[in-house]
Amino acid sequence: MNSMEQTRAFLKSIGQPEGDAYNLPTSEKRFTDGGQYRFEVPGIQNPKVMKALLEAIDSYGISLHRVTQTQGIMRLTDNEISQMVEYAHQWETDLILAIGPRATTDTSASVHTEEGVRMGYRLRGQEQIIRAIEDVKRAVRLGCRSFLVYDEGCLWALNEMRKAGEIPVDCHFKVSAHAGHGNPCSAKVLEMIGANSINPVRDIQIQMLAAMRKAIDIPIDIHTENPKSTGGFIRHYEVPEMIRVASPIYLKTGGSVAATHSWDSTEEDARKRAKQVSLVKRMIDEYYSEAIQSPKGSIR
Numbered sequence: 001m002n003s004m005e006q007t008r009a010f011l012k013s014i015g016q017p018e019g020d021a022y023n024l025p026t027s028e029k030r031f032t033d034g035g036q037y038r039f040e041v042p043g044i045q046n047p048k049v050m051k052a053l054l055e056a057i058d059s060y061g062i063s064l065h066r067v068t069q070t071q072g073i074m075r076l077t078d079n080e081i082s083q084m085v086e087y088a089h090q091w092e093t094d095l096i097l098a099i100g101p102r103a104t105t106d107t108s109a110s111v112h113t114e115e116g117v118r119m120g121y122r123l124r125g126q127e128q129i130i131r132a133i134e135d136v137k138r139a140v141r142l143g144c145r146s147f148l149v150y151d152e153g154c155l156w157a158l159n160e161m162r163k164a165g166e167i168p169v170d171c172h173f174k175v176s177a178h179a180g181h182g183n184p185c186s187a188k189v190l191e192m193i194g195a196n197s198i199n200p201v202r203d204i205q206i207q208m209l210a211a212m213r214k215a216i217d218i219p220i221d222i223h224t225e226n227p228k229s230t231g232g233f234i235r236h237y238e239v240p241e242m243i244r245v246a247s248p249i250y251l252k253t254g255g256s257v258a259a260t261h262s263w264d265s266t267e268e269d270a271r272k273r274a275k276q277v278s279l280v281k282r283m284i285d286e287y288y289s290e291a292i293q294s295p296k297g298s299i300r
Contacts, residue, residue: 017184021210027247029217035294036247037284040066040096040221041254041273043265046076047083052267054091056274062281063296064093066250068148068174071262072100073135078142085143094299096174098148100135120178121150129154136167146172146299150179152193159194172196172300174221177230182208184215191216197250202226206238210245219248224280225256227263232256236280240288253277 001009008018030036041057044050044067057064067088073081081097088095102121104111106128111119123129132154136147145168149155155175161167174197175181175190182201190198199221200212212220222242225234234256235242243249254273258265265273284291 015215016188017211017214019211020205020207021214021245022207024206024210024241024245025214026244027210027213029213029248030292031219031248031294031298032300033294033298034292035298036292037243037249037251038065038219038294038298039063039277039280040068040250040252041277042068042252043070043227043255043258043263043273044270045069045071045262045265047080047087049265049267049270050084050087053270053274054087054093056271057277058091060274060278060281062274062277063293064091064277065294065299066094066096066146068096068098068252070098070148071264072102072105073097073139074100078138081139081142081144092297092299094146094172095144096146096148097139097144098176099132099150099154102150120180121176122179123151123154129157133157133161136171140167140171145170146174148176149173149195150176152179152190155190155195156193162194170300175199177202177221177223184212187212187216187220191218197221199223199252202230203233206241206245209242213246219250220246221250221252222246223252223255225253225276227255227258227260229260230255236283237287239280239283240291243284243288243291251280253280 012018044053050067084095108124155173162169162171173195175195177199182204187198197219202223224239226232254276257269257272
């Protein structure tokens, strides 16, 4: 056995895949309701746009399981958060709010440089951790229970607070693609410190995604398309295989409508995002018709 074979064997001994899953095995894992996939639309920044999206989704007869705001809780008023929570209840969907303070919005100069941008939206200093937690606590008071997390340390702290009863036990934490994770070992660490779902890097390949699924049990969130700022690619034809090898999976759809992650979407943008969901649903119905979608109202 050569050195590389020894490394593969050790990874297998600790419950990790021996490499990327080029054989593309079918995932037998499911959501608690038995579904293989759910739909998520990101980049919905305010109540008016959220309502336009949900009404448009209804017109296509499609169930939407998640609506994600990406600009940050601190960018919303109490009334806006309450209105978005109300729409989530009315349409039986899960509202995910992004934790607000990030390196890009504090006094960091490095994050705006070519090299420093690699730090993503991670937090600088313990005060920013505290502020991020305060963002979550404020949204919790207004009825939100699902949050988009960009920093692993913040995730760990929030999970400890959840276990201690400092925040509700039904809070869910979704790790953003901007954290830059793209391998099974990283995914396992995130699961261990409290992630309820993980969004890997947007350009992750199918065999990498299949290997990640072998390593973890929590849902994987995968972009079916992307804003121009992160490549602009559209992966609709790959969706059936994404579902087959990586279920349970959230299909993040509609991103190609935006120019950037925190694009200030309009009502017309929301309707365009809804159309993209319908196009992805057509792909599933055409090429993987036996795939099981979670029913409307499944948000946990």
